[in-house]
Amino acid sequence: MPYFEAETTAYEWLSSHGIGPKFIAHLTEAGRVFGFVMEYIDGARFADIGDLAACQEILSQLHSLGIKHGDINKYNFLIREGKVILVEFEASQRCSEEKELEAEYVQLEASLSDTTRGVPYTWEDQQAFQQ
Numbered sequence: 001m002p003y004f005e006a007e008t009t010a011y012e013w014l015s016s017h018g019i020g021p022k023f024i025a026h027l028t029e030a031g032r033v034f035g036f037v038m039e040y041i042d043g044a045r046f047a048d049i050g051d052l053a054a055c056q057e058i059l060s061q062l063h064s065l066g067i068k069h070g071d072i073n074k075y076n077f078l079i080r081e082g083k084v085i086l087v088e089f090e091a092s093q094r095c096s097e098e099k100e101l102e103a104e105y106v107q108l109e110a111s112l113s114d115t116t117r118g119v120p121y122t123w124e125d126q127q128a129f130q131q
Contacts, residue, residue, distance in 0.1 A: 003090045004026075004033055004034070004035065004036060005033075006089070006090045006091070006092065006093075007036070007088075007089050007090045007092075008023065008026065008033075008036055010067070010089035010090075010092040011023035011036075011038070011089065013065065013067055013092075013094075014062075014065070014067075014089070017061065017065065019058060019061055019062055019065075019085075019086050020038075020085060020086045020087060020089065021038045021039035021040075021041055021085060021087060022038060022039040023036065023037075023038050023039075024036075024037040024038055024039065025037045041078050041080055041085055041087070042080075043080055043081070044078040044079060044080040044085065045078070045079050045080075046074055046075050046077070046078065046079070047074050047077035047078070047079055047084065047112055048074065048112055049109070049112045049113045051077065051079055051084065051112065052108070052109060052112055054079070054082075054083075054084045055077045055084055055108055055112060056105065056108060057084070058077070058084040058085075058086055059072065059086075059104070059105055059108055060105070062086065063101040063104070063105065066094055066095060066096055067092055067093070067094060067095065068092065068093055068094075068095035068100055068101055068104055069086065069089070069091070069092050069104060070089075070090075070091030070092050070093060070104075071088055071090075071091040072104055072107060072108055072111050073111050073114070074111050074112045074114060076088040077112070
């Protein structure tokens with residue numbers, strides 16, 4: 001449950017900023033939240049080092065809101081029609097420490113260059129991998 005709470009809180013912070021997918025609704029049962037629905041990101045691919053500048057720009061936008069993503073692995077940066085969409089905000093938190101935000105920003109290049117994680121490289125492969 002903390003996962004859903006943290007992620008939905010981050011979506012509230014990001015509402016109308018165009019950084020992540022649109023939050024649509026909570027899924028509830030007997031008054032208890034057990035999930036959420038967000039915009040489907042059709043036709044997206046995972047970011048790679050060639051997308052560094054665009055990923056730096058979206059991460060800078062997030063940081064300008066005083067939010068640290070907390071998990072900037074390259075599979076959390078989706079590219080659709082040349083635009084970057086950040087996902088997976090469960091580790092996100094408000095942050096006013098400039099050096100923490102800068103450290104996350106600096107880590108981005110290494111993350112986009114990483115080939116050791118063993119996670120599928122395309123959105124379609126990722127969907128098949130999860131089934």
